[in-house]
Amino acid sequence: MDYIKRTKQRFDELARSHAWRHTELTPGMVVRFTTMLLGERVLDLGSGAGRDTLTLKHYGVHAQGLDISEEMLAIAQQTVGEATFQKGDFRNLPYPDDMFDGIWANMSLLHLMKKDLPVALAQVRRVLKDTGVLYASFLTGGEDGFVDDLYYAFYMLEELHEIFKRAGFVIFDEVAGDGAVHLFARKK
Template sequence: MTKPDTDDTLAFYRDNAATYAARERKPPTARLDAFMRKLPPGAAVLDLGCGGGHDSLAMLGHGLDVTACDGSAELAREAEHRIDRKVEVVRFQEIDWQERFDGIWAEASLLHVPRAELADVLARIRQALRPGGFLQASFKAGKVEGHDRFGRYYNYPSAEWLRDRFEDAGWSDIQMREADGGGYDGEPTRWLHVAAVRSA
C-alpha cells in the first residue's frame, strides 16, 4: 500500500496550476445539467474542489449562487480569473460550513482524500448541506489507493467500499453509476459517479 501523500498532490497543482486550468477539458455537461435541474432558482451551491473554475462558470451562468473553493491557492487564483469572483482556499479536512448549501458539486475532487479520512470528510460535507440538500461527486474506481504518473494521490475506491463510507457518514438515497472516461493524465479511467442526499 502506498502512503497517501496529499502534499505531493498539492505540489502538482501548485506547480502546474496555469497549465491545468487552461487545458482543453471536455465538460461533464449531461451530469452538470442534471445536477442544476434538481435545484431551485438561485440555489446556494458549493463547487468543492473547483479546479480552474469551468463548472462554477457554467453554474453562475444558470443564475445559481455559487461558492467556489479549492485546496490549492494557485488553482483558486486561476479560477478567480475565469469566474471574476473570490474563490476560497479550503482543504477538505477544514470544511466547517453548517447547513449553508442546497447542493454540492464535487467533480473529480474528493478522489484525492486519503481513504482513512474520507468518512470524516463526507460527514463534514453533509453538515454543510441544508436538510434535503444533495451532493454529486465523482471518483476514479479501483481497489487500492495509489498515485498517478504525476505523483497525485488517489483513493481509488471500489463501488462497495465507497458506498460503505457514504453510509458511515450518514448519507441517504445513495445512487452510484459507473462509466468509462478519461482525465488529465490521458489514461482510460473507470469513473464512479455518486449522488447522495442529506435527509431532512
Template sequence: MTADFLTATRTFYDAIAEDYADRFRSEFANRPVERAVLDVFAELVGSGAEVADLGCGPGRVSGRLAALGLSVFGLDLSESMLAIARRENPGLRFVQGSMLELEVADGALDGVLCWYSSIHTPADRLPSLFAEFRRVLAPGGRLLLAFQVGDVARKHAQPWGHPVTLDFERRRPEHMTELLAEAGFTLYSATVRQPDADLEETSPQAFLLATATA
C-alpha cells in the same frame, strides 16, 4: 492544512496549474454523461441554490454550475489553481482551504460538489470528509461525488515535465455508497460509464448523487 497529503496535493497542483487548465479547458465538449449529471444536480438543488464546489481547481465546473443558475463558490488547496479560477470566472468567489475543515455554518448549503477532488484523500479520512459534507448541507441537500473506479491508485509522476508526483486513488462505488450512508446520506442515483479511449481514459468514471437525510 498541515497533513502530509494536503501539502503534497497543494504542491502538485500549484506546479501544474496552468498546464492542467489548458489541457482540460474544453473537456465538457466531449463528455455528454458529465454534462447530463451536472444538469441533473443543478435541477435537483434548484435555481439560486447555495452550492460549494469543493476542490474546484481552475473553476471550470464552478462556472458551468453558475451558468445553470446556481449560487456557487469554489474552494481549493492550490492558490495557483484559484488564481486561474478567479481570472476565468471574475463574477464568482473562490477561497483557499481544506474540504476537511470548511468555514461554513452547519446546514448552510443546498448542494455540495466534489468533482474528482476526493481522490487524493486517504481512505481512512473519507468518513471524516463525508461527515463534513453532511454537516454543511441542509436536510434534503444534494451531494454529487465524481471519481475514477478501481482498486489501485494511479501515480502521476512529473506531469508536463514538472518535478512533482501524486497518487490518484480509484474507489469502488459500492464502498463509497456505504461510507456516504454512514455519514448521513441516502443514495439518489449512481452512474458509471466505461473509459473512453478518445479521452485517453484507463478507468471507468463514477458519479454518485446523494441526499442529506434529516
C-alpha cells in the same frame, strides 16, 4: 511530506504551467444536479481553476469554489469573475452549518486517502442543508497511490455505498461506467 501537501504542491505547479486546462466535464451530470436543487447556493468542492464553477453559474446557480491550491484559485478568480473562491481543506470546511443547497465534488474527493474520506463527508454533511444534494464522482478499478505526483484513491461501488451510509448519506442516483462512478446523495 504528507500526501495532502504533495498533492497541493503538484496542483500549484500545474496551475503555473497551465497543464490544468482540460475540458472534460460531464454536462449531463450538471443538468441532473441543477434540476435536483431546491435552492441556488452551491459549493464547488475542489474547484481548481474554476471550470465547473463557471459552468454551474451558467445553469443559474450561485456557485462558489473551494480548493487547496492558491495558484488554481487565483486563476479561477480571474476566469470566473464574480464568484467567491476560498482556500481550504475538504477535511475542515470553513463554512457555517447548513449553508449550501448543493455541493458539487467532481473528481475531487478521490484525491483524499480512504481514511480521510469519512472525515470530509462529515464536513460536507455539516455544511449541506437538510434538503441539499451532494454530487460526487470517483474513479473505479485502479490502485490507490500517486500518479504524476497527485494522489488518487480508487473505489468499488459497494465500498462507496458503505462509506456514504456510515457518513449519514443516502445515495439516490448513480451512473457508473468508463472507470468512473457519479453519485447523487442526500442526508439521511
